[in-house]
Amino acid sequence: xxxxxxxxxxxxxxxxxxxxxxxxxxxxxxxxxxxxxxxxxxxxxxxxxxxxxxxxxxxxxxxxxxxxxxxxxxxxxxxxxxxxxxxxxxxxxxxxxxxxxxxxxxxxxxxxxxxxxxxxxxxxxxxxxxxxxxxxxxxxxxxxxxxxxxxxxxxxxxxxxxxxxxxxxxxxxxxxxxxxxxxxxxxxxxxxxxxxxxxxxxxxxxxxxxxxxxxxxxxxxxxxxxxxxxxxxxxxxxxxxxxxxxxxxxxxxxxxxxxxxxxxxxxxxxxxxxxxxxxxxxxxxxxxxxxxxxxxxxxxxxxxxxxxxxxxxxxxxxxxxxxxxxxxxxxxxxxxxxxxxxxxxxxxxxxxxxxxxxxxxxxxxxxxxxxxxxxxxxxxxxxxxxxxx
Amino acid sequence: xxxxxxxxxxxxxxxxxxxxxxxxxxxxxxxxxxxxxxxxxxxxxxxxxxxxxxxxxxxxxxxxxxxxxxxxxxxxxxxxxxxxxxxxxxxxxxxxxxxxxxxxxxxxxxxxxxxxxxxxxxxxxxxxxxxxxxxxxxxxxxxxxxxxxxxxxxxxxxxxxxxxxxxxxxxxxxxxxxxxxxxxxxxxxxxxxxxxxxxxxxxxxxxxxxxxxxxxxxxxxxxxxxxxxxxxxxxxxxxxxxxxxxxxxxxxxxxxxxxxxxxxxxxxxxxxxxxxxxxxxxxxxxxxxxxxxxxxxxxxxxxxxxxxxxxxxxxxxxxxxxxxxxxxxxxxxxxxxxxxxxxxxxxxxxxxxxxxxxxxxxxxxxxxxxxxxxxxxxxxxxxxxxxxx
Numbered sequence: 092x093x094x095x096x097x098x099x100x101x102x103x104x105x106x107x108x109x110x111x112x113x114x115x116x117x118x119x120x121x122x123x124x125x126x127x128x129x130x131x132x133x134x135x136x137x138x139x140x141x142x143x144x145x146x147x148x149x150x151x152x153x154x155x156x157x158x159x160x161x162x163x164x165x166x167x168x169x170x171x172x173x174x175x176x177x178x179x180x181x182x183x184x185x186x187x188x189x190x191x192x193x194x195x196x197x198x199x200x201x202x203x204x205x206x207x208x209x210x211x212x213x214x215x216x217x218x219x220x221x222x223x224x225x226x227x228x229x230x231x232x233x234x235x236x237x238x239x240x241x242x243x244x245x246x247x248x249x250x251x252x253x254x255x256x257x258x259x260x261x262x263x264x265x266x267x268x269x270x271x272x273x274x275x276x277x278x279x280x281x282x283x284x285x286x287x288x289x290x291x292x293x294x295x296x297x298x299x300x301x302x303x304x305x306x307x308x309x310x311x312x313x314x315x316x317x318x319x320x321x322x323x324x325x326x327x328x329x330x331x332x333x334x335x336x337x338x339x340x341x342x343x344x345x346x347x348x349x350x351x352x353x354x355x356x357x358x359x360x361x362x363x364x365x366x367x368x369x370x371x372x373x374x375x376x377x378x379x380x381x382x383x384x385x386x387x388x389x390x391x392x393x394x395x396x397x398x399x400x401x402x403x404x405x406x407x408x409x410x411x412x413x414x415x416x417x418x419x420x421x422x423x424x425x426x427x428x429x430x431x432x433x434x435x436x437x438x439x440x441x442x443x444x445x446x447x448x449x450x451x452x453x454x455x456x457x458x459x460x461x462x463x464x465x466x467x468x469x470x471x472x473x474x475x476x477x478x479x480x
Numbered sequence: 481x482x483x484x485x486x487x488x489x490x491x492x493x494x495x496x497x498x499x500x501x502x503x504x505x506x507x508x509x510x511x512x513x514x515x516x517x518x519x520x521x522x523x524x525x526x527x528x529x530x531x532x533x534x535x536x537x538x539x540x541x542x543x544x545x546x547x548x549x550x551x552x553x554x555x556x557x558x559x560x561x562x563x564x565x566x567x568x569x570x571x572x573x574x575x576x577x578x579x580x581x582x583x584x585x586x587x588x589x590x591x592x593x594x595x596x597x598x599x600x601x602x603x604x605x606x607x608x609x610x611x612x613x614x615x616x617x618x619x620x621x622x623x624x625x626x627x628x629x630x631x632x633x634x635x636x637x638x639x640x641x642x643x644x645x646x647x648x649x650x651x652x653x654x655x656x657x658x659x660x661x662x663x664x665x666x667x668x669x670x671x672x673x674x675x676x677x678x679x680x681x682x683x684x685x686x687x688x689x690x691x692x693x694x695x696x697x698x699x700x701x702x703x704x705x706x707x708x709x710x711x712x713x714x715x716x717x718x719x720x721x722x723x724x725x726x727x728x729x730x731x732x733x734x735x736x737x738x739x740x741x742x743x744x745x746x747x748x749x750x751x752x753x754x755x756x757x758x759x760x761x762x763x764x765x766x767x768x769x770x771x772x773x774x775x776x777x778x779x780x781x782x783x784x785x786x787x788x789x790x791x792x793x794x795x796x797x798x799x800x801x802x803x804x805x806x807x808x809x810x811x812x813x814x815x816x817x818x819x820x821x822x823x824x825x826x827x828x829x830x831x832x833x834x835x836x837x838x839x840x841x842x843x844x845x846x847x848x849x850x851x852x853x854x855x856x857x858x859x860x861x862x863x864x865x866x867x868x869x
Contacts, residue, residue: 101518101523106513107513108513113509124497125804126493129806130792130806131799131803131805132804134490163552163694164722164725165723166711170712197712197713198712205711209567303727318594320709321559321709322555323589325586336693336694338692410521413521415520
């Protein structure tokens with residue numbers, strides 16, 4: 092069965108690469124193909140493009156170009172930040188206690204889990220409230236004299252909640268703890284000024300803001316020591332081995348620049364679409380309740396629990412109606428377990444199996460919202476009837 | 481100063497992406513942009529493209545699709561193979577001794593160094609002969625009852641020498657040691673049939689065979705346990721976290737297929753150009769001697785020591801004449817230290833500062849060779865004269 096309409100409401104999972112970004116990348120596949128580490132003209136041309144991209148990213152993040160490391164994506168940025176800083180701390184005979192939250196993306200959560208379970212680090216998971224927000228007092232209570240890194244995400248991929256990062260970084264600084272934030276979902280939507288945020292490390296992924304998949308950036312405040320996670324050649328100032336990916340790095344910078352040059356325009360549109368979506372769903376689907384913070388949330392992000400309806404079934408039916416949605420994280424799809432994030436927020440097991448995430452994008456229209464909400468309302472009604480028969 | 485002619489002889493550092501490969505990737509940036517882990521149509525279309533790419537790679541490597549892991553490049557493949565298998569062995573309370581050679585790419589060499597110096601693994605570096613070839617008897621002597629992994633590169637990036645991989649794998653198998661090979665330089669030039677080679681793990685990087693930068697593959701024989709190196713989501717059968725890079729994975733498979741569908745054609749051309757290059761250089765540059773094996777070498781690869789002339793100076797002058805060459809490895813450029821590879825092969829410090837690598841490609845012509853060798857001969861003559869004044 093093929094649906095007549097097709098509405099993509101899974102922009103938190105991935106966005107299309109903007110055609111202008113593709114245009115910007117093209118010459119670096121076929122013409123400027125030299126290895127940026129090579130000492131000849133072909134290499135230097137590639138190197139110049141990469142350094143220009145680094146300056147663009149640094150300008151938007153309000154930092155030095157030398158504080159930007161290009162990676163293969165958000166997951167690698169998170170791995171490098173956390174493992175890199177943790178191993179550097181260990182090598183210096185320093186601290187070995189890590190802090191994080193229960194609502195992190197798995198690239199943070201499982202990385203800290205691996206460090207704890209296999210590599211003899213200690214960790215504390217700071218609880219969140221019913222909106223998925225970290226309590227700053229709880230965070231401060233968890234700080235130990237031997238804590239080296241805390242990782243707290245900027246905005247939740249699953250429930251959209253934005254954390255009080257600035258307040259958290261102040262506490263971290265008071266306790267001499269490095270603060271890393273996974274800003275993968277925030278990219279293209281929230282301010283990324285690292286001085287204003289006060290963070291020490293910040294992860295980005297291009298394909299969340301209309302750039303290509305397979306490229307990310309990590310901001311690392313000057314002076315912070317990282318042990319390379321991907322070892323080998325001395326690329327990226329000896330902090331990340333692997334031939335520099337000229338086209339995709341150019342793509343990331345182009346996409347980031349486009350997003351932040353027009354941030355007000357895009358965010359206004361996201362907010363309008365999201366608010367219409369939330370309002371319509373709550374009005375027309377009685378089983379729906381909003382998850383995450385009602386105000387402190389990503390402009391593009393709506394998330395719900397649909398009481399009594401399991402996500403896997405609901406998503407299948409929505410898909411048959413041409414609506415692309417998610418239960419919360421594409422990275423966990425196929426997992427029939429209840430959402431750890433929703434459980435941590437205090438929902439019960441049945442509710443944590445009923446998450447629905449709808450995320451709007453640049454080209455989402457009111458008609459798309461109308462179509463998607465109608466399909467959702469119809470589907471939920473049908474599924475509820477089936478279950479009560 | 482801009483040279484009138486431009487001859488690119490640094491294909492071992494990077495190749496241009498073939499325009500057909502770019503064409504094959506394009507739809508996956510802008511149209512089929514869904515996250516391949518998502519459960520909707522947009523995601524499934526991306527997933528299908530990736531699984532088709534996996535089948536293509538598996539067919540060329542003569543293995544199962546499930547034995548292929550897509551990565552962000554050769555360096556990540558090497559890191560995942562070695563660290564993944566080493567940590568898995570440790571977690572099972574098994575062996576912790578690693579073996580390698582002194583001529584590996586740094587993605588192998590430094591990875592094993594990190595495991596040894598920071599993570600408490602042991603290592604043995606098996607010596608090579610004057611051609612850079614591993615002596616199989618020496619290799620067998622280094623095998624210990626507690627050796628878990630040996631990593632021996634298929635063909636050298638620096639001196640082009642091809643290792644007797646098949647003989648090495650037989651010894652490794654007799655001693656119950658996993659054998660990983662870095663086949664990054666071999667890709668597109670040597671047979672990659674993993675059954676015939678007998679290897680347990682094999683690394684590839686697309687941009688060495690006219691595919692895009694930033695994507696690689698790792699073959700892992702069925703049944704081998706790897707601890708994920710990049711932790712997070714359960715992508716790539718829970719062995720490599722990070723949103724699957726649909727366009728670049730399609731690009732890798734397309735490039736690999738093009739290379740191996742026409743392997744005889746390309747290799748015949750590479751050999752002819754390389755042989756002409758070696759012959760001409762040895763004839764017209766009296767200070768030149770061939771490094772690496774005279775016969776067991778990569779079809780595209782010529783490498784020399786230019787007695788008395790330092791690489792950095794020579795490369796600068798060649799570049800001013802429009803000839804893109806390398807001292808041995810783009811990943812080490814800017815490093816004023818003598819080549820560890822040449823030192824391990826028995827050359828002295830001065831010789832190890834005088835390496836020159838010239839690597840031909842699909843579009844290299846006899847006229848290119850003539851131009852490059854003339855420029856080289858002229859430059860060497862000039863520099864020799866300057867030094868003797």
